[in-house]
Amino acid sequence: MIQKIKRIANLISNMGLRYLFFRIFYTIKTKLGWQKKAFPTQPTSSKYTSLENWRNDLPAFFFYGKNIPNLPKEKDENLAETHQEIQKGIFTFFNKTKIKLGTEYNWMVNPSTEYRYNIKKHWSEVKDLSKEAGDIKYVWEKARFSFLYDIIRYDYHFEDDQSAFVFSEIEDFITKNPINQGPNYKCSQEISLRVMNWTFALYYYKDSEHLTEALFQKIMHNIYWQIHHVYHNIHFSRITVRNNHAITETLMLYLSEKLFPFFPNVDEWSKKGKKWFEQEIAYQIYEDGTFLQFSMNYHRVVIQLLTWGIQLAKLHNEEFDNVVYDRAQKSLDFLDVCSDPVTGKLPNYGSNDGALFFKLTNDDYRVYTSQLDDLRAVLHGYTHHNSKSALWYGIQPTIKSQPALPAINTFEKSGYYISQDGNTKTFIRCGAYKDRPFQSDNLHLDIWANGINYLRDTGSYKYNAGLDTVNYFNGAEGHNTVSIAKADQMQKGGRFIWYYWINKAKASLKKENNSFTFEGTINAFKQLGSNIQHTRNVTKPVGENTWQVTDHIKNKGNRKIYQYWHLHPDHLDAIEIITKDEDGNQIEPLTEEKWFSGYYGVKEKAIRLTFASEKNVFNTTIRIKQ
Numbered sequence: 001m002i003q004k005i006k007r008i009a010n011l012i013s014n015m016g017l018r019y020l021f022f023r024i025f026y027t028i029k030t031k032l033g034w035q036k037k038a039f040p041t042q043p044t045s046s047k048y049t050s051l052e053n054w055r056n057d058l059p060a061f062f063f064y065g066k067n068i069p070n071l072p073k074e075k076d077e078n079l080a081e082t083h084q085e086i087q088k089g090i091f092t093f094f095n096k097t098k099i100k101l102g103t104e105y106n107w108m109v110n111p112s113t114e115y116r117y118n119i120k121k122h123w124s125e126v127k128d129l130s131k132e133a134g135d136i137k138y139v140w141e142k143a144r145f146s147f148l149y150d151i152i153r154y155d156y157h158f159e160d161d162q163s164a165f166v167f168s169e170i171e172d173f174i175t176k177n178p179i180n181q182g183p184n185y186k187c188s189q190e191i192s193l194r195v196m197n198w199t200f201a202l203y204y205y206k207d208s209e210h211l212t213e214a215l216f217q218k219i220m221h222n223i224y225w226q227i228h229h230v231y232h233n234i235h236f237s238r239i240t241v242r243n244n245h246a247i248t249e250t251l252m253l254y255l256s257e258k259l260f261p262f263f264p265n266v267d268e269w270s271k272k273g274k275k276w277f278e279q280e281i282a283y284q285i286y287e288d289g290t291f292l293q294f295s296m297n298y299h300r301v302v303i304q305l306l307t308w309g310i311q312l313a314k315l316h317n318e319e320f321d322n323v324v325y326d327r328a329q330k331s332l333d334f335l336d337v338c339s340d341p342v343t344g345k346l347p348n349y350g351s352n353d354g355a356l357f358f359k360l361t362n363d364d365y366r367v368y369t370s371q372l373d374d375l376r377a378v379l380h381g382y383t384h385h386n387s388k389s390a391l392w393y394g395i396q397p398t399i400k401s402q403p404a405l406p407a408i409n410t411f412e413k414s415g416y417y418i419s420q421d422g423n424t425k426t427f428i429r430c431g432a433y434k435d436r437p438f439q440s441d442n443l444h445l446d447i448w449a450n451g452i453n454y455l456r457d458t459g460s461y462k463y464n465a466g467l468d469t470v471n472y473f474n475g476a477e478g479h480n481t482v483s484i485a486k487a488d489q490m491q492k493g494g495r496f497i498w499y500y501w502i503n504k505a506k507a508s509l510k511k512e513n514n515s516f517t518f519e520g521t522i523n524a525f526k527q528l529g530s531n532i533q534h535t536r537n538v539t540k541p542v543g544e545n546t547w548q549v550t551d552h553i554k555n556k557g558n559r560k561i562y563q564y565w566h567l568h569p570d571h572l573d574a575i576e577i578i579t580k581d582e583d584g585n586q587i588e589p590l591t592e593e594k595w596f597s598g599y600y601g602v603k604e605k606a607i608r609l610t611f612a613s614e615k616n617v618f619n620t621t622i623r624i625k626q
Contacts, residue, residue, distance in 0.1 A: 010499045010500060014436070014499075014501055015436070018239060019239060019240060022235070022239045022240060023240055026236060026240070030124050035122065035123075035124035036122050036124065038232050039122070039123065039124070039180040039185075039229055039232065039233070040179075040180065041122065041178055041179060041180045041181050042178065042179065043179060043225055045217070045221045046221070046224075046264075047217060048220055048224065048260075048262045048263055048264075049220070049262040050213065050216075051211065051212075051213045051216040051217075053262075054216070054262075055206055055207070058203070058206065059258060059259055059260075059261060059316075060258070060312070060315040060316050061199075061203045061259070061312070061315070061394075062203070062311065062312075062315075062392060062393045062394040063203060063204070063392070063394055064203065064206065065203070065204065065205075065206050065207050066155075066156060066204060066207075068156060068391055068392060069391065069394075069396065070391055070396050071156070071388060071391040071392070072388075073156070073157050073158075073159065074157050075157055075158055076157065076362055078362050079150065079153060079154050079157065079158075079362060080154065080158065082150045082154070083150065083151060083154040083158075083162075085098065086147060086150065086151060087165070088100075088103070089101045089102040089103040089104075089105065091141075091142055091147055092147070093111075093138065093141050093354070093601065094137075094141065094353070094354025094355075094365075094599060094600035094601050094602075095354050095356050095359070095365035095599065096354065096365060096599035096600070096601070096602055097599070097601050097602055099111050099112075101142065105142065105172075106176075107139075107142075107143060107172075107173060107176050107177055107182075107184060108139070108176075108182060108183070109139070110133055110134050110135070110136070110138045110139050111138055112134050112135060112138045112601075113132075113133065113134035113138075115130075115132060115133040115134055117133070117139065117182055117183045118182070119176070119177070119178070119181055119182040120181065121181065121182065122180060122181060123180055123181065123182065123183070123185035123186050126182065126183050126186050128183075128186055128187070129464060129495060134464065135462050135463065135464040135465075135601075136183060136186070136464070137353065137463070137464075137600075138601075139183050139184065140183070140184065140187065140190045143173065143177070143184040143190065143194065144190055144193050144194055144197065144357075145169075145170075145173075145193075145194050145197040145198060145201075146193070146197060146356070146357060146358070146359060148166060148169075148197050148198075148200065148201050149197075149200070149358060149359045149360060150359065151165065151166055152166075152200070152201065152204050153360070155204075156204075161208070163205040163208035163209075163210045163211065164208075164210045166201050166205060167205070167208070167210050167211060167215060170198060170201070170219060171215060171218065171219075174218055174219070174222045179222065179225045179226075179229075180225070180229060185229060187245075188229060188230045188233050188234070188236070188237060188245070188249050189237070189244070189245040189248045189249055191226045191229055191230055191252075192230055192248045192249050192251070192252035193248065193357055194226065195223055195226050195227060195252060196252065196255075196308065196357075196358075197357075197358075198219065198223065199223075199259055200358075202219070220260075220263075223260065224260070224263050224264075227252065227253070227256050227260075227263070227266070227269065228265075230249050230252055230253060231253055231256075231265075231269050231272075231273075234246075234249055234250065234253065234276070237249050238250070238276065238280070242280075242283075242284070242292075242435070242436075243284065243292065243293050243298065244284075244293065244298050244301045244302055244305075246276075246280045246284075247277065247280045247281065247284060247302055247305055248301075248305055250273050250276040250277040250280055251273070251277050251305050251308065251309050252273070253269045253270060253272065253273025253276070253277075254270050254273035254274040254277050254309065254313075255270070255273075255308075255309070255312060256269050256270050256273065257269065257270030257271075258270065258312055258313075258316050259312075274320070277309065277320070277324075278320055278321045278323060278324055281302075281306075281320075281323060281324050281327050281328075282321075282323045282324075282327065284302070285302065285327035285330070285331055286413035286414060287330075287413060288330060288334070288411045288412065288413045288414070289327065289329075289330025289331045289332075289333050289334035289411070290334055290411045290413050290414035290416060291331070291414070292414075292435040292436075293350065293351065293438060294349075294350045294351075294414060294429075294431075294437065294438060294439070295349070295350025295351045295352065295438065296335070296338065296346040296347060296348075296349050296350055296352075296368075297350065297351070297352040297353065297354075297355060298350065298351060298353075298355070299331065299334075299335060300335070300356070300368055300371055300372075301355050301357060302331065303328075303331060303332075303335070303371050303372060303374075303375050304356075304357050304358055304371055304374075304375075305357075306324070306328045306331070306375055306378075307371075307374045307375045307378050307393065308358070309324075310324065310325070310328065310375075310378050310379070311378045311393050311394065311395070314378075315394070325379065328375060328379060329379060331375075332372060332375060332376060332379075334411060334416070335368065335372055336372065336402075336405070337405055337406070337409045337418055337420075338416075338418060338427065339368060339369075339372070340425060340448050340451060340453075341405060341420075341423060341425075342423055342450060342451030343367065343451045344363075344367040344368060344369035345364075345366045345367055345368070345453070346366075346368055347427050347446045347448075347453070347456070347457055348366075348453070348456055348457040348458075348459050348597075348598055349427070349429070349441075349444070349446065349457045350438060350439060350441075350457075351438045351439065351460050351463075352459055352460045352597075352599075352600060353460065353463065353600050354599055354600030354601065356371075360374070360389035360392050361387055361388075361389050363387070365599060366598060366599075369384075369385050369387060370385070370387035370389040371389075373385055373387055373389070373390060373397075374387075374389055374390050374393060376397075377390035377393070377395045377397040378390075378393060378395060381395065381397055381398065382397050382398045382399065382400040383397045383398075383399055383400070384399070384400060384401070384402035385399070385402075386399055405420040406420065407419060407420055407421065407511055407516075408509055408510070408511050408516075409509075410507075410508075410509050412431075412507075413431075414429075414431050415429055415430045415431015415432065415442075415505055415507060415520075416428075416429055416431070417429075417430060417507055417508075417509040417518055417520070418509075419509060419511070419516040419518075419540065421516065421540065421542055421543065422543070423448075423449065423450045423451070424447075424448065424449045424450070424545055425446075425447070425448040425449075426445070426446075426447055426516065426518075426538065426540060426547070427445070427446035427447075427448070428443065428444070428445050428446075428507075428509075428518055428520065428536075428538065429441060429442060429443065429444050430442060430443055430505055430506075430507035430520030430521075430522060430536070431502075431505050431507075432501075432502055432503050432504055432505040432522075433501045433502055433503065434503075436496070436498070437490065437498050437501055437502070438474070438496060438498075439474045439475070439479075440474065440475045440476055440488035440489045440490045440492070440498065441457070441475075441476070441478075441479040441481060441489075442481065442489050442502055442505065442522045442524065442534075443481045443482070443520055443522060443534060443536045443551075444457060444479040444480050444481050445480045445481070445536075445538065445547075445549070446480070447547070447622070447624075449545055449624050449626075450626075452568065452571055452574075453568055454567065454568055454571055454574070454575050454624055455480050455565060455566065455567065455568075455575075455622070456480075456566055456568060456596070457478070457479060457480075457566070458472070458473055458478035458479070458566055458594070458595060458596050458597060458606070459473060459478075459596060459597030459598055459599075460473055460474070460597060460600060461473045461595070461597040461600070461601070461602075461603055462600065462601055463495070463496075469595075471488075471492060472594075472595065473595075473597065474492070475488040475492065476488050476489060476564065477564060478566070479564065479566070480564060480565050480566055481534075481536075481563075481564060482534055482536075482551045482553065482561060482562065482563050482564070482618065483561070483562045483564070484525050484528060484532065484553060484556050484559050484560075484561055484562075485528065485559040485560060485561075486562060487525060487527065487528055489502060489522065489524035489525060489534075490502060490524065490526075490527075491526075491527040499527070500526035500527055502522050502523065502524050503523070504522065504523035505520065505521065505522045505523070506520070506521055507519065507520030507521070508520075511542070514541060514542050515539050515540060515541050515542060516538075516539070516540045516542065517537070517538070517539050518536075518537065518538040518539075519535070519536070519537050519538075520535070520536050521533055521534070521535040521536075522534050525556075528556075528557075528559070529555060529556075529557060530555075531554075531555050532553070532554065532555045532556060533553070533554040533555065534551065534552070534553055534554075535550075535551070535552045535554070536549065536550070536551050536552075537549070537550040537552075545623065545624035546621070546622070546623045546624075547620075547621070547622040547623075548619075548620070548621055549618075549619075549620040549621075549622060550617065550618070550619050550620070551563060551617065551618040551620070552616060552617050553616050553617070554616070556616065558614075560612055560613065560614055561612070561613055561614075561615075561616070561618070562610055562611070562612050563579060563610070563611040563612075563613075563618045563620070564608060564609070564610055565577055565589075565608065565609040565610075565611075565622075566594070566596070566606060566607075566608050567606070567607045567608070567609065568606075569596075569605070569606050569607050571626075572607060573625075574624055574625050574626045575622070575623070575624050575625070576621075576622070576623045576624075576625065577589070577609055577620060577621070577622050577623075578620065578621045579611040579618050579619065579620040579621075580618075580619045580620075581613045581615040581617060581618065581619070582615045582616060582617035582619070583615065584619075587611045587612070587613060587618075589609040589610060589611050590609070590610040590611075590612070591607065591608075591609055592607070592608045592609075592610060593605055593606070593607065594606050594607070594608040
């Protein structure tokens with residue numbers, strides 16, 4: 001009981017009283033049924049504008065109809081294959097896994113568990129975390145309508161009109177998902193993305209004969225009430241979630257008046273949305289360009305949202321506060337540094353839910369090149385690569401050579417330390433938390449050489465999986481770091497909760513005496529005892545793919561320590577790891593078959609080396625032979 005009280009007190013201390021009181025009040029409102037009054041079902045239809053008026057007075061957008069200036073027609077067979085699969089009811093989930101949903105898809109069924117949600121339930125009565133239902137993201141995935149980008153790109157490049165199919169999918173969703181009912185109204189971010197993706201399709205197919213007056217009115221009625229939902233639930237994201245959800249939703253509110261000026265209330269919603277969006281960008285993207293979710297994928301999510309927001313504001317002759325442009329540029333600076341110059345991929349670091357909102361190329365999901373270039377084109381009018389995706393945003397960029405990545409890169413706000421030695425990247429995380437952590441992975445070491453991620457992060461797999469699986473992917477065991485008694489650096493709570501945040505960390509990265517040297521220390525494992533420290537030193541000679549790593553644990557008591565290394569299984573013969581204890585005795589590793597997840601919902605077999613010692617120090621030599 002005492003430990004439970006301590007954890008509750010720690011949670012309140014971490015999250016703040018505002019969070020606590022809002023969650024309590026929000027839960028009470030939900031239990032009393034107040035949400036049903038604020039978010040009505042079957043609202044009365046109103047005619048906001050006619051299809052003819054909309055077509056004649058289109059608000060500014062990236063493009064108008066099927067004319068995408070300077071975008072060459074390229075009949076890519078991969079795109080054609082994707083289109084054929086979608087027509088057969090085979091959809092790509094989380095940008096990787098193909099699932100056959102069929103042509104008569106039931107929007108209420110989770111395809112991974114076959115669980116059927118009750119459409120008659122108000123969204124506030126739907127549980128988003130249920131062992132029986134499984135991961136609700138599998139229900140949300142198609143309902144997000146990101147698959148429309150593959151259909152629209154196929155339509156453009158193959159000149160094969162797909163408007164009938166696209167509008168039939170939208171109408172089917174509207175018919176079978178009554179407003180504010182069922183699981184697809186549970187998340188305001190999903191709603192926001194759906195509206196944005198429908199809008200993209202509406203502009204592309206604005207002249208289609210399949211867009212009738214009756215269908216247009218049905219879509220407008222539904223879009224209005226979806227935005228209404230986002231506005232009236234916005235403080236849940238801004239207070240209790242405070243991550244990319246809040247950025248997506250506030251951006252949607254800002255765009256409401258720009259894209260649908262004929263809707264009632266949007267003047268107020270847009271003004272508040274703009275203010276809130278600016279506040280979220282200023283709060284969530286730190287001064288050095290790092291992001292409070294400590295996730296490469298979620299940072300890319302924000303990159304895509306910034307691309308939409310900044311470009312549409314420009315097209316509507318508006319500007320955001322300067323902080324938005326500053327943090328957008330600094331985000332690019334940070335992610336460019338993290339990118340592997342050979343493959344365009346980034347470390348598989350942090351929470352990774354498979355999100356790629358607006359897919360405008362055939363690049364693999366793990367390749368960030370085009371999304372970074374799209375924002376670069378919006379900000380500066382040039383890109384570093386010829387991906388052509390920026391043309392979809394109404395920009396005709398020039399191509400400017402990318403400068404060489406700096407050798408030393410430090411981002412102290414979040415604690416990222418990255419050295420670039422030719423085509424070899426050493427990536428280390430060492431940081432304290434002022435915002436909610438998502439994984440226990442401090443002092444994780446990622447190594448890339450010539451496009452190969454030799455030592456890697458295991459990923460996220462699924463957010464709603466078995467406890468052992470979640471703890472493995474989120475905790476120390478799934479990262480290249482050290483554990484005491486197999487415990488995590490912080491104590492895991494429910495779902496996305498961690499107790500005893502790491503609030504003391506210091507590190508430095510230097511290049512001297514023809515070597516890169518890193519030293520970082522964290523105060524951690526508070527659930528095990530006070531003043532426990534882990535110090536990691538990493539030295540790499542310039543031009544050599546050899547790393548000397550020393551891990552020193554202080555105040556651990558008589559507990560055993562464990563050092564984990566996750567190796568790419570295709571390159572085991574190319575990497576050598578030798579670890580000794582502080583007395584110089586070589587430790588024989590336990591070679592285990594574990595798991596790696598490069599894409600959400602996908603689990604691949606992988607190899608982990610585990611070194612264990614009763615002593616306080618690991619001295620490790622890592623050598624890449626190729």
